[in-house]
Amino acid sequence: MTSGMEHIHCPWESNSPDTLLDICCKYLISHPDTFCDEHGGGGGGGGVGGQGPWVLRPAVALPTELCEKLINLWQDRDPTALDDRFINIFRDLSCTRLKRVNVRNTLVTDVGLSVLLSHNLVELDISNCKRLSERTLDNINKFGENLTTLVLGKTRDILLESFVTHTHTNSCEEEVSDPSAPSQIKKDKKGHILRTPNLRKLVVRDFIQPNESEYFGLLLQPLTRLTHLDLAGCMFLQARHLLPLKQLISLNLHSVQRMQEALPLLSELKSLKFLDVSQANQKYGVFENPDATLANLVSNLPNLTSLDISGTNLSGDGTFDEYRYSCSKTDLRGGETDMEEDQCDIPGLKSRIQNPLEFLGLYNTFYDACHRNHIPARVITGDANEAQILAATAAYLDRPEVLVKALNELFHIFRFDTCHHQPKALDLILLAMLRHRTEKHIQISGSASLFYIAKGEDKTSLSVRVREKMIVVLLDAMETHLRDSTMMRNGCLTLCQFRIPQDVLFEYRRLVQLLLRLIEDRDDGDDFVRRIAIYLLNSLACQVDGEQKMLVGDLGAIDTMLKLIKNRVLHHMHDDMLEIAWSAMWNVTDETPVNCLRFLDGQGMIYFQKCLKEFPDKPELLRNMMGLLGNVAEVKELRSRLMTSELLTTFADLLDSNSDGIEVSYNAAGVLSHIASGGAEAWTIEHPTRSEVLERMVAAIERWDLASKRNINYRSFEPILRLLEIYHTPQCQHWAAWALANLTRVYPEKYCSLVEEEGGVELLKALLASPIPYQRIKALARVVITQCEQFKIWGSLEHMDSDSDT
Incomplete structure (x- = not known):
C-alpha cells in the first residue's frame, strides 16, 4: 500500500504517437480475422449466440509481448467482450506465450482460465470474474508452480465454505458430489488450499468464511514466501495466522474487524513497510487507548514507511494545532520532552517526528485528524486540501465506496476553487473511471470534473492523446449508464467543450450511434439530454466529408430526425429541437444523394408541407427546410419527385x-x-x-x-x-x-x-x-x-x- 501516485500512467505528459507495437495490436484487435479463424459454432470455447471460438491461423506465432498486449487491449475496449471465445486463441502453447495476465471484470469461465493457466503464468488477476467457480482452484493448483502474484479479489466462488480433502489430479472435470451438501473448501492431501509454493503476492478481498476458524491459517500456512498480502474485508481473520509470514513487507487489512487484539501481534512482523488497518465503517475503527496502541505499533515496526489508519480513532482526539499531551513534558513512555520541539498533533506518531512516514492514511478519521498542522508524514490522505484529496484518490482506487467520496471532493475543487495540480487530477479521474466503469456514482462524479477541465482556461494545454482519452472514457461511461439522466447530461455537456467534429473523428461512428440512441430512447421526459444530443449530432454532420455523411445516414439519422419532426407536428409544438432536426438533415444530405433519397422515402416532403402550414412564420425553420430541399434538388435522379x-x-x-x-x-x-x-x-x-x-x-x-x-x-x-x-x-x-x-x-x-x-x-x-x-x-x-x-x-x-x- 502506497500513495499510488508514482505508479499512475500519465496521459497528460505524452503527446507522442503510439508505438508501432501499439498500432499493430490495435489493428489486430479491430481485425481479428487477420490472424485468427472462427472455428465452427458452439463448441467448447465458450462462444455465445452460436459463435464459435477464435483459433490461431496455421503458421502464425505470437511472442509474449504481443499476446499480453492483445488481452489488455481487447479488455480495454470492453471487459464484457473478453470471454472464452477470444481466450481460445492462446490454446496453442507452441505458438503463443503468456506470463502476466489480467482478466479482472471479464466473462472468462473455468474453461477459458484453464487455457491461460496452462501457460504456467507468473502473474494472474481474476478479480470479479463472476463466471469462475471452484474448478478454477483446481486449475490454479495444477498450474501454479511458477505463480508469484495471484489476485483473486472479490471472486468469491473460487474459495468455498468448508473443508474436504481433495486429492489433486490432472483432470479438470468436476467431481460428482451431493448437490444438497454445503459448499466445501477443497484442500489437497497435504492439507493445502493453494498449492503455489513460489507465491509472493496474494490478494483475497471481502471473503466471508463462517464455518472454519482455522481457514485462513490453512490458506496462508504453506505460503512461506509471501511478501505482499491483501485480505481487505475478509471476515474471521485471526492475526495469529499471519505470524508465520515473517517476510511480509506489505499487509492490507482494510475493513478487517476485531483489530484491537490483532495490532499487538502485528508488531511482531518486523519486515513490514506497508500496513493498512483502516476501516470503511468507523463503527469498527474504535480502539481502546488509541494513542498508546498506535505508539506501540509504530515503535515496534522499524521498517514501516506507509501506514493507513483511515476511519479509526488511532489518530487521537487532539484539537489540531493546539493539541498537546495532557502531560505537556511527559511523553507516552514517561520520558521528558520539550514543548517547543513537540511538533506532532498525532500522539501515537511522536516517535516519527524525526523520521516521517512516506505515507499516512487519515481519510475519515475521528476528530478530522487530517486537518491538523503537525503530522509526521510526507503524503497524507484526507479532505483538508487538494494534496490530501489527490493522495486519497490515488490510494483508494480499488475502494469504490471511498473513491467516490474523494472524487466528489475533487469535483468541488474544480467547481468552486482552482485546481493547482490539474494534470495529476485528470490522470486520477480517468484511471478511476476506467477501473470502475459499472460504478455509476464514480462515473457521474468523474465526468462532472472532466467538464470543468474541458472548458477551463488550461484546455489549450490538453494534448491530442489526452483529449482522445477523455473522450473514450466519457463514451464508455455514457454507453454503460445510458438510462441515467445525470450521466448523460454530464457526458453531453463535456463533449460540447471539445472541437466538434475534429476532436471526435477517431470515434465518429461510436459517437453518432450513441447520440441517436439518446435522441430516440429518452423515455424519462428529459428533453435537455435530447436537445443537446441533437445539437451535437448536427455539429458532427457539419464540416465532414461525404463518407461520414453517408455513415450518419446509414446509422439511421434521417429516420430519427423525421420521427422527432412527426412528434412535434402532431403536438403542434415548435421549438429549437424541431429547427435543429431540419438543420441536421440539411447537413447530412449535403452532396450525399443516398441521404436525400432516404429523406424522400421517409415521407420527408409530407412533413415539409405540414411544418410549412403549421409554422409559416418561423424564419430559422423555413431556412433549414429550404436548404435541405436545395440538396435534394441538386440530385438529378430525384427532381422528378419534387415535380x-x-x-x-x-x-x-x-x-x-x-x-x-x-x-x-x-x-x-x-x-x-x-x-x-x-x-x-x-x-x-x-x-x-x-x-x-x-x-x-x-x-x-x-x-x-x-x-x-x-x-x-x-x-x-x-x-x-x-x-x-x-x-x-x-x-x-x-x-x-x-x-x-x-x-x-x-x-x-x-x-x-x-x-x-x-x-x-x-x-x-x-x-x-x-x-x-x-x-x-x-x-x-x-x-x-x-x-x-x-x-x-x-x-x-x-x-x-x-x-x-x-
Missing part, C-alpha cells in the same frame, strides 16, 4: 418571402434553378408554368442586395458551377452567378480560392464569351472574376509583407 403542382407553387411563392433576410427566397430560387436545369421536357406539370416560375425567380434575384451577409456555409461550389453550364435556361445561370458574386464579395477570404480551385473562373470566362446569357448574368460573372483576381493580388502583397518583416 408536383403543389410543391412548385409552394417554392414559387417562397420566392417572395422576406423571412430570415434573403435566405428563404435564395434557397427557393436554388431549388427551382436545379429543377429547371432539366430543360422544358422535364417540366411535367401544367401549373404553374415553367416560364411563369422562371420569371418570378429572376424578379426575386434582382430584389436581393448583393452585399447581403449570409447564414450559409459551402464546402464545395460544384452544384452551383454546374448551373453555369445550363445555356438552354439562362435563368439558372443568373442564380448561380448571383450566388458566387455575393459570396466572393462578402467573404472573399473564404470563397475566392474555392471558386479558383474548382474551375469556376474558367466557366465564368466561357459564359462571358457566349452570346446566349443576357447582360445581367455577364455583369455578375465579371464581379466574381474581379473579386478573385483582387484577392490573389492582396494575397501576394500580404505574403511579400510577411517576407519583408522576416
Whole structure:
C-alpha cells in the first residue's frame, strides 16, 4: 500500500504517437480475422449466440509481448467482450506465450482460465470474474508452480465454505458430489488450499468464511514466501495466522474487524513497510487507548514507511494545532520532552517526528485528524486540501465506496476553487473511471470534473492523446449508464467543450450511434439530454466529408430526425429541437444523394408541407427546410419527385418571402434553378408554368442586395458551377452567378480560392464569351472574376509583407 501516485500512467505528459507495437495490436484487435479463424459454432470455447471460438491461423506465432498486449487491449475496449471465445486463441502453447495476465471484470469461465493457466503464468488477476467457480482452484493448483502474484479479489466462488480433502489430479472435470451438501473448501492431501509454493503476492478481498476458524491459517500456512498480502474485508481473520509470514513487507487489512487484539501481534512482523488497518465503517475503527496502541505499533515496526489508519480513532482526539499531551513534558513512555520541539498533533506518531512516514492514511478519521498542522508524514490522505484529496484518490482506487467520496471532493475543487495540480487530477479521474466503469456514482462524479477541465482556461494545454482519452472514457461511461439522466447530461455537456467534429473523428461512428440512441430512447421526459444530443449530432454532420455523411445516414439519422419532426407536428409544438432536426438533415444530405433519397422515402416532403402550414412564420425553420430541399434538388435522379403542382407553387411563392433576410427566397430560387436545369421536357406539370416560375425567380434575384451577409456555409461550389453550364435556361445561370458574386464579395477570404480551385473562373470566362446569357448574368460573372483576381493580388502583397518583416 502506497500513495499510488508514482505508479499512475500519465496521459497528460505524452503527446507522442503510439508505438508501432501499439498500432499493430490495435489493428489486430479491430481485425481479428487477420490472424485468427472462427472455428465452427458452439463448441467448447465458450462462444455465445452460436459463435464459435477464435483459433490461431496455421503458421502464425505470437511472442509474449504481443499476446499480453492483445488481452489488455481487447479488455480495454470492453471487459464484457473478453470471454472464452477470444481466450481460445492462446490454446496453442507452441505458438503463443503468456506470463502476466489480467482478466479482472471479464466473462472468462473455468474453461477459458484453464487455457491461460496452462501457460504456467507468473502473474494472474481474476478479480470479479463472476463466471469462475471452484474448478478454477483446481486449475490454479495444477498450474501454479511458477505463480508469484495471484489476485483473486472479490471472486468469491473460487474459495468455498468448508473443508474436504481433495486429492489433486490432472483432470479438470468436476467431481460428482451431493448437490444438497454445503459448499466445501477443497484442500489437497497435504492439507493445502493453494498449492503455489513460489507465491509472493496474494490478494483475497471481502471473503466471508463462517464455518472454519482455522481457514485462513490453512490458506496462508504453506505460503512461506509471501511478501505482499491483501485480505481487505475478509471476515474471521485471526492475526495469529499471519505470524508465520515473517517476510511480509506489505499487509492490507482494510475493513478487517476485531483489530484491537490483532495490532499487538502485528508488531511482531518486523519486515513490514506497508500496513493498512483502516476501516470503511468507523463503527469498527474504535480502539481502546488509541494513542498508546498506535505508539506501540509504530515503535515496534522499524521498517514501516506507509501506514493507513483511515476511519479509526488511532489518530487521537487532539484539537489540531493546539493539541498537546495532557502531560505537556511527559511523553507516552514517561520520558521528558520539550514543548517547543513537540511538533506532532498525532500522539501515537511522536516517535516519527524525526523520521516521517512516506505515507499516512487519515481519510475519515475521528476528530478530522487530517486537518491538523503537525503530522509526521510526507503524503497524507484526507479532505483538508487538494494534496490530501489527490493522495486519497490515488490510494483508494480499488475502494469504490471511498473513491467516490474523494472524487466528489475533487469535483468541488474544480467547481468552486482552482485546481493547482490539474494534470495529476485528470490522470486520477480517468484511471478511476476506467477501473470502475459499472460504478455509476464514480462515473457521474468523474465526468462532472472532466467538464470543468474541458472548458477551463488550461484546455489549450490538453494534448491530442489526452483529449482522445477523455473522450473514450466519457463514451464508455455514457454507453454503460445510458438510462441515467445525470450521466448523460454530464457526458453531453463535456463533449460540447471539445472541437466538434475534429476532436471526435477517431470515434465518429461510436459517437453518432450513441447520440441517436439518446435522441430516440429518452423515455424519462428529459428533453435537455435530447436537445443537446441533437445539437451535437448536427455539429458532427457539419464540416465532414461525404463518407461520414453517408455513415450518419446509414446509422439511421434521417429516420430519427423525421420521427422527432412527426412528434412535434402532431403536438403542434415548435421549438429549437424541431429547427435543429431540419438543420441536421440539411447537413447530412449535403452532396450525399443516398441521404436525400432516404429523406424522400421517409415521407420527408409530407412533413415539409405540414411544418410549412403549421409554422409559416418561423424564419430559422423555413431556412433549414429550404436548404435541405436545395440538396435534394441538386440530385438529378430525384427532381422528378419534387415535380408536383403543389410543391412548385409552394417554392414559387417562397420566392417572395422576406423571412430570415434573403435566405428563404435564395434557397427557393436554388431549388427551382436545379429543377429547371432539366430543360422544358422535364417540366411535367401544367401549373404553374415553367416560364411563369422562371420569371418570378429572376424578379426575386434582382430584389436581393448583393452585399447581403449570409447564414450559409459551402464546402464545395460544384452544384452551383454546374448551373453555369445550363445555356438552354439562362435563368439558372443568373442564380448561380448571383450566388458566387455575393459570396466572393462578402467573404472573399473564404470563397475566392474555392471558386479558383474548382474551375469556376474558367466557366465564368466561357459564359462571358457566349452570346446566349443576357447582360445581367455577364455583369455578375465579371464581379466574381474581379473579386478573385483582387484577392490573389492582396494575397501576394500580404505574403511579400510577411517576407519583408522576416
